[in-house]
Amino acid sequence: MSTITCCGMYKCAAHAYGRNMTKPNLSPDAALDRECEQRSEPGFMESVLAKAAHKVVIFHRGKALMAGASLDVLAYVDASALPHELPAGTLQVYLGKVRPGRGHALAPGTALVLLALPDDAGELAWVPELSTFAGYRAAAEHMGGADAEIFIQAQAVANWHSTHTFCPRCGNPTEIQAAGWMRRCGNDGSEHFPRTDPAAIVAIVGADDRILLANNFAWEENRYSTVAGFIEGGESAEAGAVREIAEEVGVHLHSLKYLASQAWPFPRSLMLGFIGYTDDVVATPDLREVRAARWFGRAELQEAVLAGDAVISSRLSIARELIEHWYGGKIVEPGEQE
Numbered sequence: 079m080s081t082i083t084c085c086g087m088y089k090c091a092a093h094a095y096g097r098n099m100t101k102p103n104l105s106p107d108a109a110l111d112r113e114c115e116q117r118s119e120p121g122f123m124e125s126v127l128a129k130a131a132h133k134v135v136i137f138h139r140g141k142a143l144m145a146g147a148s149l150d151v152l153a154y155v156d157a158s159a160l161p162h163e164l165p166a167g168t169l170q171v172y173l174g175k176v177r178p179g180r181g182h183a184l185a186p187g188t189a190l191v192l193l194a195l196p197d198d199a200g201e202l203a204w205v206p207e208l209s210t211f212a213g214y215r216a217a218a219e220h221m222g223g224a225d226a227e228i229f230i231q232a233q234a235v236a237n238w239h240s241t242h243t244f245c246p247r248c249g250n251p252t253e254i255q256a257a258g259w260m261r262r263c264g265n266d267g268s269e270h271f272p273r274t275d276p277a278a279i280v281a282i283v284g285a286d287d288r289i290l291l292a293n294n295f296a297w298e299e300n301r302y303s304t305v306a307g308f309i310e311g312g313e314s315a316e317a318g319a320v321r322e323i324a325e326e327v328g329v330h331l332h333s334l335k336y337l338a339s340q341a342w343p344f345p346r347s348l349m350l351g352f353i354g355y356t357d358d359v360v361a362t363p364d365l366r367e368v369r370a371a372r373w374f375g376r377a378e379l380q381e382a383v384l385a386g387d388a389v390i391s392s393r394l395s396i397a398r399e400l401i402e403h404w405y406g407g408k409i410v411e412p413g414e415q416e
């Protein structure tokens with residue numbers, strides 16, 4: 079059922095990590111206070127929108143408005159810069175209030191609202207000059223952690239709305255409530271909330287302390303990364319990790335240590351990062367998605383990276399975090415000083 083292999087492909091949640099670069103949120107401090115309780119109160123969204131001080135993050139056709147051509151900062155547009163009438167079908171979601179302490183350019187306490195414009199929004203003449211719409215994969219390389227976190231949150235909730243306009247029980251159109259964090263069916267009263275799909279991503283460590291990295295058919299042949307897969311209904315993250323690793327590279331994990339997670343917006347996944355331990359020595363790639371699986375010692379991996387024999391995931395991906403956790407420090411890239 080779930081067929082993620084390794085990070086690096088552009089198809090699905092876990093695949094995307096190899097080349098994409100949001101730093102995993104290893105800090106428990108979120109950039110925004112989502113005000114989950116307050117946002118469900120009647121009139122909450124109206125009161126936010128009525129205040130001139132709020133800022134908006136704008137999405138159109140799956141891309142976010144960035145502040146400049148360099149794609150390093152999300153555009154936080156003043157509410158006063160918006161047209162009086164937004165295009166029909168514009169989605170508005172309360173993202174939260176800026177919290178102090180994340181090095182964000184916005185003042186703490188600033189309320190942020192997502193505006194997701196309909197695909198057929200027409201001429202966007204009011205969009206600030208020099209700003210550019212960019213997809214997450216293009217922008218992730220350049221953004222800071224707080225902007226990336228807000229981008230992912232906005233995209234995940236916008237993706238959910240775009241595919242949940244009708245009630246799954248009765249097919250009636252659903253209405254947006256709770257400042258954009260719930261949809262309710264007017265016919266049967268059922269309430270629907272944005273879902274997150276968990277996936278396990280694992281750095282596999284053998285009894286001799288080497289790491290097992292995999293190469294996917296979709297990648298160039300010298301790219302190696304950790305192995306990942308979606309967790310199925312009724313399955314623990316650990317059981318899903320063990321199952322996926324056995325399917326993809328043919329080794330049995332006898333134990334797992336959870337390290338950190340990373341949200342991913344395609345469509346709205348949560349990568350749960352583990353170090354997984356095995357006594358197996360022989361790896362058997364499935365040859366459907368995984369072309370090769372290779373054991374590396376620490377010195378061997380560092381030498382392979384410097385020589386260009388192995389390309390590993392970007393330093394800002396959770397895959398890299400897992401690999402460097404095993405390694406015990408920073409793996410030096412070609413051209414970098416040790």
Ligand SMILES: [Zn+2]
Nearest residue numbers: 245248263266
């Ligand atoms: Zn219904």
